[in-house]
Amino acid sequence: MRLEIKNLSKTYSNGVKAIQDVNLSIGRGMFGLLGENGAGKSTLMRTIATLQEADEGSVVFDGIDIARDPVSLRKVLGYLPQEFGVYPALTAEEFLLHIADMKGIAKASERKGQVEALLKRVNLWEDRKKKLGGYSGGMKQRFGIAQALLGEPRLIIVDEPTAGLDPRERNRFYNLLSEIGENTVVILSTHIVEDVSTLCSDMAIMGNGRVLLEGVPSTLQESLDGRLWIREIDKGELKSCSSEHRVIASHFHLGKLLVTVDAERSPGEGFEPKEPSLEDVYFRILSRKEELRESANTSMKQQESDAC
Numbered sequence: 001m002r003l004e005i006k007n008l009s010k011t012y013s014n015g016v017k018a019i020q021d022v023n024l025s026i027g028r029g030m031f032g033l034l035g036e037n038g039a040g041k042s043t044l045m046r047t048i049a050t051l052q053e054a055d056e057g058s059v060v061f062d063g064i065d066i067a068r069d070p071v072s073l074r075k076v077l078g079y080l081p082q083e084f085g086v087y088p089a090l091t092a093e094e095f096l097l098h099i100a101d102m103k104g105i106a107k108a109s110e111r112k113g114q115v116e117a118l119l120k121r122v123n124l125w126e127d128r129k130k131k132l133g134g135y136s137g138g139m140k141q142r143f144g145i146a147q148a149l150l151g152e153p154r155l156i157i158v159d160e161p162t163a164g165l166d167p168r169e170r171n172r173f174y175n176l177l178s179e180i181g182e183n184t185v186v187i188l189s190t191h192i193v194e195d196v197s198t199l200c201s202d203m204a205i206m207g208n209g210r211v212l213l214e215g216v217p218s219t220l221q222e223s224l225d226g227r228l229w230i231r232e233i234d235k236g237e238l239k240s241c242s243s244e245h246r247v248i249a250s251h252f253h254l255g256k257l258l259v260t261v262d263a264e265r266s267p268g269e270g271f272e273p274k275e276p277s278l279e280d281v282y283f284r285i286l287s288r289k290e291e292l293r294e295s296a297n298t299s300m301k302q303q304e305s306d307a308c
């Protein structure tokens with residue numbers, strides 16, 4: 001059972017190339033799709049969920065070509081969109097029973113049984129008679145995952161599920177996601193690196209609508225072994241440090257500015273070796289993307305001035 005995405009592209013009517021020639025092969029387990037705001041993650045998720053069509057390319061899940069047979073895909077799909085609207089006047093139980101009906105679970109006893117089991121699983125059984133309008137953000141997300149799991153889907157898509165959750169709710173959400181059956185393909189789209197490092201066995205990083213990097217998180221991390229260096233600097237030194245070295249990230253720690261530099265050997269005095277994290281992998285590929293964009297801009301400007 002695999003989700004095969006081939007040469008997928010989508011340009012919106014305003015000219016934005018939201019996804020460009022995306023190729024991914026995703027097997028069972030939790031797959032993390034990381035990317036900054038605007039990278040194209042939601043466009044890709046909505047396309048896989050058959051909510052919009054791609055201009056080019058194909059998506060095939062377990063033999064179902066989603067463009068040719070979206071109805072079959074929807075039968076095996078569980079989807080938690082980024083903006084999950086609820087009817088505020090309905091209770092969680094009422095809304096889930098309604099969705100179960102829409103998902104084609106024909107027998108009332110089966111609908112009731114599944115809804116009860118799911119409400120218990122997401123720890124909302126006690127609150128099942130409360131109106132959804134009174135739920136907190138975390139409760140809404142847990143409710144969202146419950147509706148996505150209705151009908152025992154084999155392909156589950158969750159789009160930025162932990163944004164805005166407090167650490168306790170985020171932990172609860174992680175526990176829930178990690179309990180999802182092994183016989184499913186789960187795609188977790190997020191801009192939070194911790195989501196991926198905690199949960200995912202495979203991942204890809206998107207930027208400007210393209211897949212910039214993909215692989216197993218621990219392998220990607222190990223690929224940076226021995227090439228990261230860290231040093232404390234003054235705020236005013238950041239510009240010169242960035243022009244001298246390949247700075248992939250800078251952050252404050254206990255009031256001090258620390259820079260992480262990518263280099264094959266020690267960049268100089270004061271630098272200490274740094275153990276790579278998944279965040280470093282992410283920042284490094286994003287900084288490379290910026291470098292590529294800058295060099296493309298420079299060469300375009302050069303070509304323009306040559307032409308003049």
Ligand SMILES: Nc1ncnc2c1ncn2[C@@H]1O[C@H](COP(=O)(O)OP(=O)(O)OP(=O)(O)O)[C@@H](O)[C@H]1O
Pocket residue numbers: 012013014016017018035036037038039040041042043044082191
């Ligand atoms: N319906 C639309 N019409 C026009 N442009 C769109 C539309 N939806 C998204 N875009 C643009 O396409 C690009 C990719 O957006 P998308 O929402 O897929 O990215 P994302 O990685 O999910 O970002 P975010 O985390 O902010 O949701 C962005 O430049 C966005 O402004």
